Amino acid sequence: MIRFDDVSVRYEGAAAGPALTGVDLTVPEGELCLLVGPSGVGKSTLLGTVSGLVPHFTGGTLRGRVTVAGRDTRTHRPRELADVVGTVGQDPLAHFVTDTVEDELAYGMESLGLAPAVMRRRVEETLDLLGLAALRDRPIATLSGGQQQRVAIGSVLTPHPRVLVLDEPTSALDPAAAEEVLAVLQRLVHDLGTTVLMAEHRLERVVHYADQVILLPAPGAAPVTGGPAEIMAVSPVTPPVVALGRLAGWSPLPLSVRDARRTAGPLRERLAGLTPDPHPVPAPHPAATGAAAEAAPDAAPAAELSRLSVRRGRTEVLRRIGLTVRPGETVALMGRNGAGKSTLLNTLAGLHRPAGGTALAGGVVPHRTPPRDLIRRVGLVPQEPRDLLYADTVAAECAAADGDADAGPGSCRALVTALLPDVSDTTHPRDLSEGQRLALALAVVLTARPPLLLLDEPTRGLDYAAKSRLVEILRGLTAEGHAVLLATHDVELVAELAHRVVILADGEVVADGPTAEVVTASPAFSPQVSKILAPQPWLTVSQVRNALAAPDSQGWGDSPGDPDTPRTEAAR
Structure with missing residues (x-):
């Protein structure tokens, strides 16, 4: 054909x-x-x-x-x-x-x-x-x-x-x-x-x-x-199911959760006495640094919603939302399309006026705060990254971002390089792929190192390597006291990154709790590793790899070569 x-x-x-x-x-x-x-x-x-x-x-x-x-x-x-x-x-x-x-x-x-x-x-x-x-x-x-x-x-x-x-x-x-x-x-x-x-x-x-x-x-x-x-x-x-198959030395490699579960019995037995590495839960009053410290010197909430309602036309998109995001915390918003996730982020970025209740970001009311002041407290990367990109080259976008953020020359370019090592300075943003444009927009917003970072579908168009680099950058920010609130359908990203998960349905919060508890309770939002190794509490391939590499794991996964390649004979 x-x-x-x-x-x-x-x-x-x-x-x-x-x-x-x-x-x-x-x-x-x-x-x-x-x-x-x-x-x-x-x-x-x-x-x-x-x-x-x-x-x-x-x-x-x-x-x-x-x-x-x-x-x-x-x-x-x-x-x-x-x-x-x-x-x-x-x-x-x-x-x-x-x-x-x-x-x-x-x-x-x-x-x-x-x-x-x-x-x-x-x-x-x-x-x-x-x-x-x-x-x-x-x-x-x-x-x-x-x-x-x-x-x-x-x-x-x-x-x-x-x-x-x-x-x-x-x-x-x-x-x-x-x-x-x-x-x-x-x-x-x-x-x-x-x-x-x-x-x-x-x-x-x-x-x-x-x-x-x-x-x-x-x-x-x-x-x-x-x-x-x-x-x-x-x-x-490769997807997580294949990465897990490579780690365990399965042959042939499974492509679906069903096939992997049929093969995973010995692996579940080996993991039975081991415990996953948990996400580091931020303390109630973390020691923020840099811009985060300036915006929240007493570790006040980075974002706080109380009985928030938002209307768009005649439709009530959000109803009585209560949510608190603290410095050093990563919170994932999940739910079906149209549940109100983007509207919630946009409200915190000052783009929507609440119809009821209150919304605070960095201690200020977003829609009443001048944009020049708000961008020092809140950074939003929307679903359409082109909305943030205006210059003719990647270099010009980076230079403008450095100037807007009062950052040192090269700060934005360093972030672009971390996310996209092969993008040239002379490339026009419109010539980038969708994932590359998203990474450039992320770098532009991250240059200002806002205390509250809002991300709307941040991995759309990103491959697994770029996603892994993004996770490391966001973990570094939260370690410094920045807060991250992201709306996503990417259950694998949530399993790797989020401390908490909030699920929205028809504009209301229907679940709010630690990531492992919320995602494993929902077949729709469970990552592949969780489905394969259930009822054990594993969420990611990296958790399994770390557990098998521990001294008491009888030699699993501690080969000096490729970290994804286990000692196949031991695995078998």
């Missing part, structure tokens, strides 16, 4: 060399093919060549040939491929043409001239498939990021294309919604023979669904293709 013949892509002025090199492969009809690799290796570029967006829309030079259903994308522009290829990019807002959900679902079919009766039936089917029926008349601008993601996916499903090209389709979805979308894709592949080519960083959600995996190991490197287990054995990016 999709054929790449010695394809390479180079963008004019790109200092890092070609975005793609030596792509020579086939994606058969009726398969779900997963594209994996670190951030910035060219996954989005490869997907763009299938829809014709590369090079007709993005520019650059494409060498070789890409054919889709026999059509050469060099000679067929995106509109001439629209009846065959449906595409959803990383940014759903860039995808929308109309104002309401139902109109957006119908727009693609109208463009193709389908009969009104067919359009009506397909719209209703898609509303039900993606759980959008209750939102059919809603303006798209009022939807949460995850709801917008589902609408974008639905808008390309209604014309029934033969090929679906999806870039991070579950990145903004809560776990339940992600499972629903992936189940729909499975039905399209198995029942209708649709070909799906998908790039995704949250491999724990999708790798066990894939028929074939394409690995882009490094920028400009030729791709490696094969079955999911075969590629995961050599991939630099």
